[in-house]
Amino acid sequence: MSETTGAAYRIEKDSMGERQIPVEAYYGIQTLRAMENFPISGIKPLPTYVDACVLIKKATAIANGELGCISQELSHAIVQATDEVLQGKLRDQFVVDVYQAGAGTSHHMNINEVLANRALELLGEEKGNYKRVSPNDHVNYGQSTNDVIPTAIRIGGLLALEHSLYPALSDAVTALDNKADEFQDIVKSGRTHMQDAVPVRLGESFRAWAQILSDHINRIERASEDLMVLGLGGSAAGTGLNTHPQYRHRVAQILSELIDKPLRTAPHLMAAMQSMAPFVSVSGSLRNLAQDCVKISHDLRLMDSGPKTGLKEIQLPPVQPGSSIMPGKYNPVMAEMTSMVCFQVMGYDSAIALAAQAGQLELNVMMPLIAYNLIHSIEILGNTLSALTKRGIEGIEANRDRCLAYAEGSLALVTALNPHIGYLNAAAVAKESLITGKSLRQIVLEQELMNPDELATVLNLEQMSALPPFDAG
Template identity: 80%
Template sequence: MTEPTTHRIEKDSMGEKAIPSAAYYGIQTLRAVENFPISGLKPLPTYVDACLLIKKAAAIANGELACIPTELSQAIVTAADEILKGDLRDQFIVDVYQAGAGTSHHMNINEVLANRALELLGDEKGNYSRVSPNDHVNYGQSTNDVIPTAIRIGGLLALEHTLYPGLAGAIATLQAKATEFQDIVRSGRTHMQDAVPIRLGESFRAWEVILTDHLRRLRTAAQDLCILGLGGSATGTGLNTHPKYRHRVAELLAGFTGQPLTSAPHLMAAMQSMAPFVSVSSALRNLAQDLVKISHDLRLLDSGPKTGLKEIQLPPVQPGSSIMPGKYNPVMAEMTSMVCFQVMGYDQAIACAAQAGQLELNVMMPLIAYDLIHSIEILGNTISALDKRCLAGITARPDRCRDFAEGSLALVTALNTHIGYLNAAAIAKESLETGKSMRQLVLEKNLMPADQLNEVLDLEKMSKIPE
C-alpha cells in the first residue's frame, strides 16, 4: 500500500522547495517565512479581507474583459468568497516585517487563492500551469498597486466597523451624561488650582463636542482613501492591463465595500504618495491625544475615595489590588491612555515610513499597512470598551461637587467688577490665611451690600454657559 505523500514540490525562478501537501500557500510564501522570522505578528484579518476583495474584483474584471478564462475567473472569485467567510484563514502566515512593498504577503494571497481555485476545478494544489498565482490571480496587477489599494480599503473597513461606531456610541453616552449632570455645580480647575465654578454636565458636554469634532476630522481625512491607484501595475503606467480594467475594478470594489471608490486621475501619483495614510494617522493621533486628556480627567475626578476629588464615581469593574482589600482602580481609563500612547507611536512610525520612498515606489508599505489598520482597530475597540464599561456607568456626587465649588477661592473672580482686582485679591488672601469665608470678609469690610453680594456669588448663574 502506497503511503500518502506529505509534501509536494514547487518551483519558482530560484529553484525548488518541498511544500506541505495540506498547505494552500506556496513556494514564495515559504521563502518569506524562512527569511523573516521576526515578530510572530501575522497580517491583520481586515488587511487580508482588503486584499481578497481586490483579488475578487480583479478576477471578475479580467474575466469580463477576456483577459483570463471565465472558468478560472469564477474559481478565483469562489475561492476569495470562501476565505472572506472564514475558511483557510490560517494560511496567511508571513510576518508583518517582511520584504519591502509587501511582495511576500501579496504572493501569500495569490498562492492561497490559486491553490483553492485548483481544488474547486478538480485539480491538485501546485499545478500552476492551470491556475497560476502570477499569471491568473495576479493578472494585470503588481504589489506596487495592490498593496497601497489594500491599505486604503483596509483602513476604510476598519473605520466603518470599529472606530466610527465606537465614537458614535461614546458621543451618545456623553450627551446623555451631560443632560443628567447639567444642574450639578462643581469647582473649575486650571493649573490644577481652584478656578471659577462650572457645571459637571458641561464638562461632559465638552467631551462630547471634542469627540464629535474628531469624528468629523476622521471622515474628512478618510475621503482620500477612496482614490485608488489600482490599475497602475508596476510603475503607474498600467502595463499589461486592459484599458477598461482600472475603472471597472474600482466600480466593483465600490460595490463590495459600500464606499465611493474611484480610480485616481494619475495612477503614478496615487501609487507613490503615502500622504492619505499620513493624514488618517495624524487624525488618529489627534484623537488619541484628546482621549488621553479625557481619560486623565476621569481619573482625577474619581480620585480618592478619601484623599482625592471624588466628584464622580467610575464603575468598578475588577478588584484593584493584589494586597489592598476593597481597592478599585480606574482601569478602563488607564487602558485607554496606554492604547492612545501606542497609536501615537504608530503615527510616528507611519510618518517615517511615508517619507522613505524612492522614485516610483515606497517599500515601507508593510509597516504602514499594519500600523494604520491596527491603530484604527485598537482605538475603536478601546473607545467602545471605555463607553460600555466606564462612561455609561458614571455617577455623580453632587454634594461633594457643591462643597468644592462653594469653598473655592476662585469665587472671588466674580467680585472683580464690583470691588476691583486688587481688593478681590486681598480678600482671597485673607480668607486663605484666616479661614473666614470671602462672603464674611466682604460684608465685614462693607465692600458690597448683602443682597448684591448674594446675587454676584450665585453659583448657578456663575456656572451657566452663555447661549
C-alpha cells in the first residue's frame, strides 16, 4: 500500500501492466480501465441487471464447488459474497457505464472483481491478492462473457417482469374494472373519427381498457417463455470449452431454484448465445403494450379536457398545479407522463432491434445496449402504470350530467332509426336537426315518420348503449 496525493491505493496487475487501485475499492484493474475508457453517459448498471449477474455467479459457484472444479472453501466464500450483494451491500462498486466494451466484458469483469475481492476479505486476505481467489480463474470458472451476459439479460428480464411490470399491470386492470363497475350506468356519446357516434356506457369504456391490458399480460407472458431457455455453459463460443460435462444442467437447475422459474438448458448452446431473438420478442411485446397505453392515456386526456371548453366527461384527480402563470389550472400530468415513457419504450425497442441484427459469427457484441434497454423498458413501464393507477385511475370521477347531455344531443342517435325509416330518411332528419336545432325526436314526430311510443322505444339510450351478451360460440 502506498500514499499518493493523500489517497491510499493498492497495485493490481493484468496482461497489460500495473495500475493503482483505491485501497477501499472492491473493483479491480479491469474495471478501472473500463471507467477510463467509457466516460459516456454516467448511467451505471441497473440494480436488476446486477442482481441477475450476481445470481448467475452464485449458481456457478455452487455448481463448480459441487462438481469439484473449485474448492468448497472458495465456493462458500464466493457464494457468501454474492449473498451480501443481493442483500444490498457493495452496490456502489458496480460502476461501468452502460455504453461500454462489446458483449459486456467490462461489466462482467466488474462483477467478477467485486465478488473476488469480497471473497478474499471473507477468507482473511487483502483485496487484490488474486492468487487465493481470482476474478478469472475462480469466480469466472467455466464461464465467458459470451454466455453469462445473454443469460443475465434473460434473468434480469424475468426478474423485472415478475417484480415490476406484472404487478403494475394487474393493479391497473383491477382499478379499471372497479371504475367500470362504478360507471356502468352512465351513458355517454361514442365518438369515431373524432365525430359524434352512437351512445356507449362510460363503464364499458373502462372495461375495454382493462381487457386490453389483460390481453397484453398474456402476450408478454408468451413472449417471455423464451427467456427461460439458457445458453449458460456454452463458454466462449457455445462449445462448452473448460466446463464440466454436468455443469450446464446443474447450473440451470440451481438458477431455477434461486429465481423460482422453470429454466432449462438450450438444446443448442451456440444458437442460444448468438441469437438475440428472445429479447426482440419480449421488447416487441412491450412496444405493443406501450402503444395501447399511449392510446389510453390520450383518451383520458380528451375525456378530461376542459373544464369549460373541452369534453369534461371525467375528472382526473388534480395532483399538482398546472401552470406557472395561469392560476387555478391543472393538467392531466399522469397521463402525459405515461405517453412520454411509452414513447421512450418504443425508441428502446427500435434500438434493440438494430442491436440484435448486428451480431457477427459466434457473438453479438451489442448486448450491453440490449440489456439496459430491455430491462429498463420493463421497469419504467411498471413504474409508470403503478403511478398512473394510484395517482390517476383510482381517483377518476365521472361528470354524469355532461355525459348524458352529449349522449342525448348526438346526431348519431339517428342511426337507431335506420331499420324503421330507412337510411336516406334518417340522414335527412339528421341534416334538418343540425340546420334547425330541433331535436331528432321532434322532427320525426312532426314528419309522422314514427309514432311516439315506437320512437321512445327505439331511442332508449339504455338499450342502445348496452353490449350484447358474451357468446363464446
